[in-house]
Amino acid sequence: MNDLRVGRIIRAVRRRLRLTQQAVSDKVGIDRSVLSDLENGRLEVVSLRAARRLCGALGIDLVIEARWRGGAVDRLLDQGHAAMVEYLVDLLTREGWIVEAEFTFNDYGDRGSVDLLAWQPGRRALLIVEVKTSLTDLQAMLMSLSRKVRVVPRLVAARGWRRDVLGRMLVVAGTTANRSVVRSHQSLFDTTFPAGSRSARAWLRDPAEDVSALWFVSDEAVRHSKRRGRRGVDPT
DNA sequence: AGAGACTTCACCTCCAGTGT
DNA sequence: ACACTGGAGGTGAAGTCTCT
Numbered sequence: 473m474n475d476l477r478v479g480r481i482i483r484a485v486r487r488r489l490r491l492t493q494q495a496v497s498d499k500v501g502i503d504r505s506v507l508s509d510l511e512n513g514r515l516e517v518v519s520l521r522a523a524r525r526l527c528g529a530l531g532i533d534l535v536i537e538a539r540w541r542g543g544a545v546d547r548l549l550d551q552g553h554a555a556m557v558e559y560l561v562d563l564l565t566r567e568g569w570i571v572e573a574e575f576t577f578n579d580y581g582d583r584g585s586v587d588l589l590a591w592q593p594g595r596r597a598l599l600i601v602e603v604k605t606s607l608t609d610l611q612a613m614l615m616s617l618s619r620k621v622r623v624v625p626r627l628v629a630a631r632g633w634r635r636d637v638l639g640r641m642l643v644v645a646g647t648t649a650n651r652s653v654v655r656s657h658q659s660l661f662d663t664t665f666p667a668g669s670r671s672a673r674a675w676l677r678d679p680a681e682d683v684s685a686l687w688f689v690s691d692e693a694v695r696h697s698k699r700r701g702r703r704g705v706d707p708t
Numbered sequence: 709a710g711a712g713a714c715t716t717c718a719c720c721t722c723c724a725g726t727g728t
Numbered sequence: 729a730c731a732c733t734g735g736a737g738g739t740g741a742a743g744t745c746t747c748t
Contacts, residue, residue, distance in 0.1 A: 492732065503720050508734060519718060715744070726733080 476513035478534075483511040485530045500525040552605040552645065556689055557587060559697040560601060560643060564590050567676045569599065579623050586620050591633050597679035598625055598635035605645045607653040614664060617642065639683045641665075641672055646688035654686070661686055 486496055493511070497504040502522050509518050510526060520536075527534040557573055564571045575589040588601035602617050621640050629635075642665060644650050654661050665686035667675070672685035 494732080503718095504733085505721085505735080506719065509719095512734075517718075522718075709748105711746100711748090713744100713746080715742100717740105717742080719739085719741105721736105721738075723736090724734090726731105728729105728731090 475515040478515060479511045479513040482507075482527065482530065482532060485532055486511075489530065491530075496526060496529050499529045502526060553587075553603060555694050556603050556605065556643065556645060559689065559694045560588055560603065562697055564588070564599075564676065568592060568594070569676070575624070577624060577627050579627060582619070582623060584616065584620055584623075586624060589624065589628070591628075592679055595637055595679045596635055597637040597639060598628065598633055599639040599641065599676075599679070600624055601641045601643055603643045604650075606647070607644060607650050610653070610657060610660070613642075637679050637682055639675060639679060639685070641683075641685045641687055643687045643689055646690040651688065 486493070493504045493507045497507050502525060506518055506522050507526050509515075510523055515523065524534055561571050561573060569590040569592050572589045574585055574587065576585040577583065586600055587603040588599070590599040590601070591597070592599070600617075600621055602613070602620075604613070607613070617640065621638070625635055625638060644654075665684050667683050667685035669685075669687045669689075671683065672687040675683045675685065
């Protein structure tokens with residue numbers, strides 16, 4: 473984030489809206505001098521709370537980005553995601569599912585990728601799984617998942633995976649923070665994902681009818697699976 | 709551990725400069 | 729003259745340090 477650039481953007485938007493510093497600061501109840509500091513790139517003397525409120529009054533999204541050693545932070549975050557995917561692949565395979573990780577699609581320009589796609593020939597069941605290590609933009613995540621549920625079954629029908637039963641699952645790392653996010657949007661999650669972790673596991677063994685589940689996977693379960701996996705590969 | 713001194717932070721007040 | 733803005737200095741709250 474370039475402080476001077478942020479300030480210039482705020483000023484430009486405010487002027488475009490034909491508002492004075494006073495008008496904007498009155499609107500959010502923060503002194504005009506704070507907005508002046510912000511517009512002049514002195515972000516270090518303004519609280520994040522004040523900056524967000526002032527930007528909000530102008531319709532500006534203030535995005536804070538954390539970086540670490542170039543792309544290393546992505547790899548760091550991906551490790552947790554990859555471990556969860558690996559855990560699920562292992563589990564699904566043992567339950568007799570045919571599993572495909574990172575299924576990418578392009579349906580007339582409607583692009584995306586599914587973390588895990590699984591097929592159970594016996595029940596003709598199709599499973600679409602979204603894996604999340606942290607729950608951030610819920611709205612975008614739910615929209616993305618419903619789009620995949622709409623598009624993917626039609627695309628995979630071409631390979632003979634014509635489903636009688638459809639499962640969609642949001643698999644989330646069972647951290648305190650994630651559980652807290654779910655609790656604070658309980659009614660939204662209850663409506664979107666009526667089934668929980670226990671039902672999700674049971675469904676994998678016997679996918680008799682459509683399911684929509686939210687499944688918390690603990691870090692301990694993932695680590696346990698990894699140890700077992702290693703023993704399987706290397707018996708020493 | 710608790711109390712008081714000190715420092716820092718976030719914001720406010722006020723005044724001076726600039727442009728119309 | 730007036731509106732708008734920048735910025736120095738003030739203020740209260742919160743945090744940190746130091747001493748007992």
